[in-house]
Amino acid sequence: MKVVKFGGSSLSDATQLKKVLKIVKADTERRFIIVSAPGKRHETDIKVTDLLIQYADAFLANQSTEMVELAIIERYQQISEEFNLKSALPEIASHIHQLKETKHRDQARVMDLFKSSGENCHAMLIAELFSANGVPATYVNPNDAGILVEDLPGEAIIKPVAYTKIKQLKELDTVAVIPGFFGYTEEGEICTFSRGGSDVTGSIIAAGVSADCYENFTDVDAIYAANPGLIANCQPITELSFREMRELSYTGFRVLHDEALMPARQANVPVIIKNTNNPEAPGTKISAQKVSHPTPVTGIAGDSGFTSIYISKYLMNRQLGFGYDVLKIFKELNLQFDHMPSGIDDITLIMRQNQLTTELENTLISRLTTELELDEIKVMHNISMIALVGEGMKNNIGVASRATSALSKKHINLEMINQGSSEVSILFAIEDSHTDEAIKALYHEFF
Amino acid sequence: MKVVKFGGSSLSDATQLKKVLKIVKADTERRFIIVSAPGKRHETDIKVTDLLIQYADAFLANQSTEMVELAIIERYQQISEEFNLKSALPEIASHIHQLKETKHRDQARVMDLFKSSGENCHAMLIAELFSANGVPATYVNPNDAGILVEDLPGEAIIKPVAYTKIKQLKELDTVAVIPGFFGYTEEGEICTFSRGGSDVTGSIIAAGVSADCYENFTDVDAIYAANPGLIANCQPITELSFREMRELSYTGFRVLHDEALMPARQANVPVIIKNTNNPEAPGTKISAQKVSHPTPVTGIAGDSGFTSIYISKYLMNRQLGFGYDVLKIFKELNLQFDHMPSGIDDITLIMRQNQLTTELENTLISRLTTELELDEIKVMHNISMIALVGEGMKNNIGVASRATSALSKKHINLEMINQGSSEVSILFAIEDSHTDEAIKALYHEFF
Known part of the structure; x- marks a missing residue:
């Protein structure tokens, strides 16, 4: 039994939907189909x-909504006409028109209700399309599917109790077509996951029905070992562990977001990234245990927008609870640090720059300096983190050496090297401006 | 104006004291002489x-003390006779005999009183010796010198207010001979510094009188770039910064302990390590600013006895205050961590093994696991930390690369690499059993 999610570009028009139909028909194990709203048909x-x-x-601003309503309905209409469908479209049109009758004036709720309609209507249409083309299918509303979420508009989180009901989906005797992206609260309100949230729905359903795998169809053949926009003929990754995927997505890989992987990971359901436009390609399999480690390094990612704060104080490491006192100030200012490498009498805190306004940065620096009686404090903006990720690194002596040597040959100075004993990754901090160059140098060293 | 401290082996007998006399006579700037108790004359x-x-x-156990009293007095007597001194010895003998009349029964206080007598008696004798040999000198008791300390027997700490009185020592018109190792509390009780504490006294006096330098005479020509017992013909270090010295002493260099450097460092007084047996050798100068950085790496040190605790939890770095919660448990258990490198979803805590009993380790692990709801925890004992130290590393691209490559060639796996943005040091964690081999490999790479 497989859960299959299709992204917006895979469902944008009749041409794409024919590919989707073919994919679903090709494997009778594909029983749960999670759909996005129609994506772009062209640039x-x-x-x-x-x-x-x-x-x-427009609705919230009391402006005219007629044109945009028509534009939305037209997308479904085109598809409906091309496939000669009859029943879903009137319901879709009515649903879109009725949105403006909503009594809610709460902006976040209105937004979630409107946004969720894209997936919801498309699921109705696709269920009809499947049934009319030899794949008996049922539209299943997330409420009926049991996707019960915390009441956090735009940032919904599945409630653990939901899985009991979701499991019952297995009893359905047709293919289920479920709209992605949203769930319902205890009070019956619609709440969406964060953007790209159809991936989350797929993962939740896959976990709930204990699927054999969760196939995530998108528009790339695979996840690549580095940014393919940067590296010509970049090597695809055939197998990834969940840990590797997590480390790669932290530093810039945007194929699947972290929340999307969590339910599948926890239920130990492998995730397979595939291409709707080239379903024969093996894609990338993400699972708990990789079978083989052909290379010590699996992927290389890089992300900018970090700030480092270096603090030093003589005999710091004799002072019981010094690190605790540092992190207490961070916590009190609601700031999250990502890494904390240290020398003997110094600690460097590396954090996402977007957390800091100038004012907050000044407060942080002044509190650290005075409360901890520091000898020195130095702030450095525009840092990039480069991650070298691979399960095969653990017992492969010399990865760090090859990596640092490749960077050194390009005269890229390392502001920080961080390798914990997990050894699934080595992290380097460098100046922003060298990010692309560093990724290229590392790629050519290891691939 | 120079403060000069002589260690026990430099003051062990008449032969050594003649060298000391010659050193003091050779430079009239040598005005403050800090002395240890007589050390070993032979193996x-x-x-x-x-x-x-x-x-x-013996005194505390109410046993006979006659033999040991004589043995102590004999050491001073020998020196006194060789130099034909008259006045100090009777006072020394009386002081030693009277120790057993003390009314104190508090073990720590008795110990401090007895131990301090070694330095105290020697200072009296050496002051007479100097005066009788062309160097007018005055014995100055630490109480008169103003060495006012916190009441912590065996672990005395100078009170900041003490420096005002110490400064007045500058008005003395002879050489001052001051016993090292101890000070007096507000209540007039003797309190010793931790063992090796004559170095501390020297540093305090140097800071108090704003000396031009603090010469520390011992029995080695210099501080070496690595353990000279391990590396044949190991290169001496001519110049060190305080930061470098601190990082080297953290990981095993035992020439001067950290507390000993602090007062001199804070008062910006350079410290010079010299050899009583070869005063012509330039020694090693430790100061705030090194003039030159002939090599990127100044020294290599290694120390064993560390434990690493690896903890992981999915999406750890999204959890505000996670690091804080970890360190809170450490603080509550009175445990000190030394380093905390991290991946995305994991943190490794590296700490001194000697803090942990089996029971405490179990408590720590169980608290971390349950309170933080960890996915995984792994403990690794018998870790060594190797430090590559050098002010010249900061702008020297490729040090990390050369170091990791040298270790990799010897098939030494790195459990951790830690380089903060200070870049005075790179720390490697390796298995204990490879410590010597790692130091040798790094030495031969950089020297």
Whole structure:
């Protein structure tokens, strides 16, 4: 039994939907189909979700919504006509028109209700499309599916208790078509996951029904060992562990976001990234245990936007609880640090720059300096973190040496090296401006 | 104006004292002489301090002390006779005999009183010796010198207010001979510094009188770039910064302990390590600012006895205050961590093994696991920390690369690499059993 999620570009028009139909037909184990809203058909097209946001904005501003309503309905209409479908479209049109009758004036709730309609309507249409083309299918509303979430508009989180009901989906005797991206609260309100949240729905359903795998169809053949926009003919990754995927996504890989992997990971369901436009390609399999480690390094990622704060105090490491006192100030200012490498009498705190306003940065520095009686404090902005990730690194002496040597040959100075005993990754901090160059140098060293 | 401290082996007998006299005479700037108790004259000799500890132990156990008293006095007597001195010896003998009349029964206080006598008596004798040999000198008791300390027997700490009185020593018109190792509390009780504490006294006096330098005479020509017992013909270090010295002493260099450097460092007084037996050798100068950085790496040190605790939890770095919660448990258990490198979802805590009993280790692990809801925890004992130290590393691209490559060639796996943005040091964690091999490999790479 497989759970299959299709992204917006895989469902954008009739041409794409024919590919989807073929994929679903090709394997009778594909029983749970999670759909996104229709995506872009071409470079300058507008995604249905973005049209729905325009609709919500106009509605909240008491402006005319007629044109945008028509534009949204037209997307479904085109598909409906091409497949000669009859029943879903009137319901879709009515649903879109009725959105503006909502009594809610709470902006976040209105936004979630409007945005969720893109996936919801598409699921109705696709269920009809499947049934009319030899794949008996049922549209299942997330409420009926049991996707019960915490009441956090735009940032919904599944409630653990939900899985009991989701499990019952296994009893359905047709293919289930479930809209991605949203769930329902205890009070019956719609709440969406963060953007890209159809991936989350797929992962939740996969965990709930204990699927054999969760196939995530998108528009790339695989996850690549580095940014393919940067490296010509970049090598695809055939197998990844969940840990590797997590470390790669932390530093810039955007194929699947972290929340999307969590339910599948916890339920030990492998995730397979595949291409709707080239379903024969093996794709990338993400699972708890990789079978083979052909290379010590699996992938290389890089992300900018970090700030480092270096603090030093003589005999710091004799002072019981010094680190605790540092992190207490961070916690009190609601700041999250990502790494904390240390010398003997110094600690460097590395954090995401976007947490800091100038004012907050000044407060942080002044509190650290005075409360901890520091000898020195230095702030460095515009730091990039480069991650070298691979389960095969653990027992491979010399990875660190090859990596530092490759960077040194390009005259890239290391502000920080961080390797914990997990050894799934080595992290380097460098100046922002060298990010691309560093990734290229590391790629050519290891691939 | 120079403060000069002589260690026990430099003051062990008349032969050594003649060298000391010559050194003091050679430079009229040498105005403040800090003396240790007489040390070993040969391999199987017993230091006077150790004799005094035997004396104290016997006294506290109400055993006979006659033999040990004589053994102690004899050491001073020999020197006194060789130099034909008259006045100090009777006072020394009387002081030693009277120790057993003390009314104190508090063990720590008795120990401090007895132990301090070694330095105290020697300072009296040496002041007479200097005066009788062309160097007018005055014995200055630490109480008169103003060495006012916190009441912590065996672990005395100078009170900041003390420096005002110490400064007045500058007005003395002879050489001052001051016993090292101890000070007086507000209540007039003797309190010793931790063992090796004559170095501390020298540093305090140097800071108090704002000396041009603090010469520390011992029995080695210099501080070496690595353990000279391990590396044949190991290179001496001519110049060190305080930061470098601190990082080297953290990981095993035992020439001067950290507390000993602190007062001089804070008062910006350079410290010079010299050899009584070869005063012509330039020695090693430790100061705030090194003039030159002939090599990127200044020294290599290694120390064993560390434990690493690896903890992991999925999406750890999204959890505000996670690091704080970890360190809170450490603080509550009175445990000190030394380093905390991290991956994305894991943190490794590296700490001195000697803090942990089996029971405490179990408590720590169980608290971390349950209170933080960890996915995984792994403990690794018998870790060594190797430090590569050098002010010249900061702008020297490639040091990390050369170091990791040298270790990799010897098939030494790195459990951890830690380089903060200070870049005065890179720390490697390796298995204990590879310590010597790692130091040798790094030495041969950089020297």
